[in-house]
Amino acid sequence: MQDHKRSRRYSLRLPVKYRTTRERGWHDGMTVTLSASGALIDGDVLPPPDQHIVVVIALPSAGGCLSGRGRIVSAPAPPTRSHHGGFAIVVPHYRLERSADALRRLDVLLQEC
Numbered sequence: 001m002q003d004h005k006r007s008r009r010y011s012l013r014l015p016v017k018y019r020t021t022r023e024r025g026w027h028d029g030m031t032v033t034l035s036a037s038g039a040l041i042d043g044d045v046l047p048p049p050d051q052h053i054v055v056v057i058a059l060p061s062a063g064g065c066l067s068g069r070g071r072i073v074s075a076p077a078p079p080t081r082s083h084h085g086g087f088a089i090v091v092p093h094y095r096l097e098r099s100a101d102a103l104r105r106l107d108v109l110l111q112e113c
Contacts, residue, residue, distance in 0.1 A: 007035035015058040016041055018089075020051040020072075031057060038070060038090040046087060047072055053089055059096075068094040 012034050017026040018041065029043030039057070047053065049072050057066045070091030 007037045009033040009035045009040075015060075016043070017056045017058075018043060018047075018053055020047050020053050021069075022051070026056075032086060037092070038073070038088060040086055040088050042086045049074055049087075055089065055091060057094075062096075064096055064098050066094040066096055068092075 010033060012031055014031045014034070016029045016031055016039075018029060019026050027043055027045045029041045032040040032042050034057070039055070041055075051072045052069065053072050054069050055067065059065055068091040070089050072087055073090050074088045
């Protein structure tokens with residue numbers, strides 16, 4: 001039996017923009033937890049599992065953001081009146097950059113997919 005260690009999770013509420021690679025418009029949300037390998041996001045739209053996703057997580061105190069491409073791995077919390085719904089993503093590599101640059105770069109990248 002293999003011992004799989006999970007990355008340490010941090011409870012951080014940070015603004016996030018996300019979209020699946022099939023979408024043109026960005027959705028808004030907030031991170032619930034972050035780890036070195038991904039995040040749990042409370043978003044305004046609950047995407048289906050196993051979709052590829054692009055995320056831009058704002059870092060207000062640093063004046064920039066973390067951006068990356070990954071995959072939705074689960075939708076653990078269904079939507080309610082006060083909670084849009086949460087979903088977990090795995091993102092193998094993040095990039096630290098200015099927010100406007102990240103959105104522009106990801107828009108171009110997605111047009112090539």
